[in-house]
Structure formats: C-alpha cells, structure tokens
Amino acid sequence: MSHNTLIHRLVRPAIRPLARASVTPNQVTTMRLAAGLAAAAAFAAGDSSWPYWGAGLFVLSMLLDRIDGELARATGKSTPWGHRYDLISDGAVNALAFVGLGVGLYGGNLGAWAIVLGLVAGGAVAAVIALVVRVEDREGARAAELKGVPGFDPDDAMLVVPLAVALDGGAPLLVAAGIGAPLFAAAMFGKWLPRLRRGARGAASRQDV
Secondary structure (H helix, E strand, C coil), X not given: CCCCXXXXXXXXXXXXXXXXXXXXXXXXXXXXXXXXXXXXXXXXXXXXXXXXXXXXHHHHHHHHHHHHHHHHHHHXXXXXXXXXXXXXXXXXXXXXXXXXHXXXXXXXXXXXXXXXXXXXXXHHHHHHHHHHHHHHHHHXXXXXXXXXXXXXCHHHHHHHHHHHHHXXXXXXXXXXXXXXXXXXXXXXXXXXXXXXXXXXXXXXXXXXX
C-alpha cells in the first residue's frame, strides 16, 4: 500500500490539529464507518438528491480512511486492533455501498437485477475482506495487501463510486461491479486458499509429531 497518494497528501494538514486535540485513530475510523454507512443509506434512498448526498458522504468516508492511518503513523498509535478495525470498516463500507446502490436503482432500468448485482458485488467485497482477515491471522498483518504505487493506492479505485453516482452513471457502475468484483474475489481466493490449506496441513503435521 502506498502512503503517499494524492488523498494522503490532501488530508495531512488535518493531522497535527487532530493530534493536538487528542483524537485517536480509532475514533477517526469510527467516524469513517459512520460516514460510509450513511452514504450507503443515501444511495439506497434512490430518489431526489439523496444519491448525491451519498456521493459526498462516501468521499468524506474515504478521506477519513486516509486520516486514520496518517494519524496512527504520526502519533505512533498503530495497533493490531486498530488495523483490524480499519480493515473491517473498509470492507463494510465498500460492500454496503454496492448493496445500497442496488436498492436505490431498483426502480430504474435494471429492475430487480439492480438488487441482485448489488448483493453480488457487496458479497464479493465482504468475502475478500474475510479472506484477508484469515490470511493476516496466519501470515501476519498486511500479508494480503495489494501493493500501491507512489501517488495511487488500489483502494483509491473506489473513488469511481461517488464519481459515477454524481454523473448519473450508477447503473453501468453496478453492472461492472457485479461482474468485476466476483472475478477479483475468485482471483484472490485462487491465490491464497492453496497457501492457507498447505499451512493448515503443515500445522496439523507438526502437532502430530
């Protein structure tokens, strides 16, 4: 993961005031989770201006997600629990965003397929997070993390969600996510499940000795 993306640089001016105010990284993660859940609820409302409010709340949630990590590194308050809380919050927000989009687009051209696609995309995101948690339990923190490059982190791709909603492109996004998220999940499981199984067999063999 890159810690020097455009979003990281954008939020850094807020770190020192938060540190002086004794705000903790976990408190910021909680605010991130609340903003993300509110965004998903706004997406689900579907009508009128609610999806646009959802887009704004989702961007706020992403900014807070960068702030909690920056604050933890700046204050030396990184903890295994904080990392796990952040990871699970990321998964919940991203998964429920797609579910919310599906519910909100039910009355559009996709009809009931919108809900199906939202659940498929959200379920795939949740499955990947569950896999990452399992991998980290066995291999160590950040073992399954996708590597970023300077200026960009893989999670930054979620910016396409508020952008698509703001441009009234929620339906095409949902179709793409309903196809792409399961494919990505399949690739992740194909990579890590054999390693986890080998590790489990190895651990069982050592216990039998």
